[in-house]
Amino acid sequence: MKLFTPLALSATLLxxxxxxxxxxxxxxxxxxxxxxxxxxxxxDYAATTALDRTSAFGPSGSGSFSDSVSKTYTGDMGAGRxxxxxxxxxxxxxxxTYGFSANSVVTTSSTCxxxxxxxxxxxxxxxxxxxxxxxxxxxxxxxxxxYSIDWAGGxxxxxxxxxxxxxxxxxAFNGFAFSSYGLPSYSTNELGDQQTAGTLSGVLDLxxxxxYRFEIGxxxxxxxxxxxxxxxxxxxxxxxxxSIAxxxxxxxxxxxxxxxxxxxxxxxxxxSLH
Numbered sequence: 149m150k151l152f153t154p155l156a157l158s159a160t161l162l163x164x165x166x167x168x169x170x171x172x173x174x175x176x177x178x179x180x181x182x183x184x185x186x187x188x189x190x191x192d193y194a195a196t197t198a199l200d201r202t203s204a205f206g207p208s209g210s211g212s213f214s215d216s217v218s219k220t221y222t223g224d225m226g227a228g229r230x231x232x233x234x235x236x237x238x239x240x241x242x243x244x245t246y247g248f249s250a251n252s253v254v255t256t257s258s259t260c261x262x263x264x265x266x267x268x269x270x271x272x273x274x275x276x277x278x279x280x281x282x283x284x285x286x287x288x289x290x291x292x293x294x295y296s297i298d299w300a301g302g303x304x305x306x307x308x309x310x311x312x313x314x315x316x317x318x319x320a321f322n323g324f325a326f327s328s329y330g331l332p333s334y335s336t337n338e339l340g341d342q343q344t345a346g347t348l349s350g351v352l353d354l355x356x357x358x359x360y361r362f363e364i365g366x367x368x369x370x371x372x373x374x375x376x377x378x379x380x381x382x383x384x385x386x387x388x389x390x391s392i393a394x395x396x397x398x399x400x401x402x403x404x405x406x407x408x409x410x411x412x413x414x415x416x417x418x419x420s421l422h
Contacts, residue, residue: 150195152345152346154157154194157180162220166167170288170289170394171287171288171289171354171356171392171393171394172245172246172289173210173243173244173245173246173247173248173285173286173287173288173392174209174210174285174286174288175207175209175210175243175284175285176283176284176285176286176359177282177283177284178206178207178208178213178243178281178282178283178284179206179280179281179282179283180205180206180213180215180239180279180280180281180282181205181277181279181280182215182216182217182239182254182278182279183277183279183280183324184217184219184235184236184237184275184276184277184278185276185277185278185369186276187197187221187233187273187274187275187276188225188231188272188273189221189222189223189225189231189232189233189272189273189275191397197199204373205239206236206281206283207243207255210243210244210245211238211242211243211411212241212242212243213239213240213241213242214238214239214240214241214317215237215238215239215240215241216236216237216238216239216297217235217236217237217238217277218234218235218236218237219234219235220232220233220234221233221234221237221275222261225271226265227264227265227270228262228263228264228265229260229262229263229264229265229270229271230260230261230262231258231259231260231261231271231272231273231372232257232258232259232261233257233259233273233274233275234256234257234258234275235253235254235255235256235257235275235276235277236253236277237252237253237254237255237277237278237279238252238253239251239252239253239279239281240252240267241281241388243283243285246391246392246393247293247389247390247391248283248285248362248388248390248404249387249388249389249390250281250364250386250387250388251385251386251388252279252366252385252386252387253279253280253383253384253385254277254278254279254366254367254368254382254383254384254385255277255368255381256276256277256285256368256369256370256381256382256383257370257378257379257381257385258273258274258275258370258371258372258379258380259273259372259377259378259379260272260273260372260374260376260377260378261376261377262373262376263374263376270374271372271376272354272372272373272374273371273372274370274371274372274380274404275369275370276367276368276369276370276371277368277369278366278368279365279367280364280365281363281364281365282361282362282363282364283361283362284359284360284361284362285358285359285360285362286357286358286360287354287355287356287358287360287392288297288356288357289356289394290353290354290355290356290394291353291354291356291392291393291394292351292352292353292354292392292393293351293352293353293354293390293391293392294349294350294351294354294390294391294392295347295348295349295350295351295352295388295389295390296347296348296366296387296388296389297316297347297348297349297386297387297388297389298345298346298347298386298387299314299345299346299347299366299384299385299386299387300314300344300345300346300383300384300385301313301314301344301345301366301367301368301382301383301384301385302399312367312368312369312382312384313365313367314365314366314367314384314386315363315364315365315366315368316348316361316362316363316364316365316386317361317362317363317364318352318356318361318363319360319361319362319363320355320360320361321358321359321360321361323375326359326361344389353387362390364386364388366384366385366386367384368382368383368384369382370382
């Protein structure tokens with residue numbers, strides 16, 4: 149029977165590619181919500197939103213999620229002034245074995261419908277709408293996560309956009325609490341009447357077995373400028389794409405394993421000859 153020499157064995161092992169460590173994601177608590185806030189459209193607005201202004205959604209563990217909200221409020225604002233406000237929100241996504249994705253869009257519209265007084269500035273209906281998701285996950289092994297985040301908000305013309313924001317956090321558990329990790333926290337408030345947008349992308353190193361938390365939200369809030377029949381519009385959105393790849397084995401590891409195996413076999417061969 150032909151025996152491999154150490155050199156031949158090393159060459160044989162080098163010719164066989166060693167796979168990278170397999171890594172998967174598992175998910176913990178998930179929170180998702182649409183929330184419309186503020187507003188000054190009289191009793192109709194207050195009575196309705198006190199009951200159902202927040203809708204919660206989300207999967208338990210991995211899986212897909214989706215939720216949508218659409219509301220219209222009309223009410224007396226006093227002195228014969230009547231205003232309307234519309235809000236919509238739609239969010240969906242997937243928490244998968246090898247990554248996650250999500251997208252959300254929120255819109256608001258506020259309109260002065262009737263204003264019998266000569267001062268338009270007195271008829272200023274407003275309303276806000278926001279979407280928000282937060283979840284935790286664990287990588288089964290060391291991995292690199294590629295991410296891409298796009299967002300926009302603050303289109304308030306021809307009215308006034310109030311306290312719009314986009315924010316996110318990526319955190320790691322440090323043994324005591326979650327703290328910022330890798331991807332800096334980002335928040336912008338008062339985006340103003342002009343459209344503001346941004347894109348963030350990069351790669352994060354995940355440690356197998358450690359817990360991570362991802363949080364993101366966007367809000368639009370509009371207020372009429374008092375012009376009868378002219379809606380003030382505002383909107384915001386975000387999209388998230390993230391995927392993991394296993395951390396490859398060090399380039400020199402196959403050579404090291406091949407050399408060690410060759411030495412072991414060579415030692416056994418010497419013993420058999422003697």
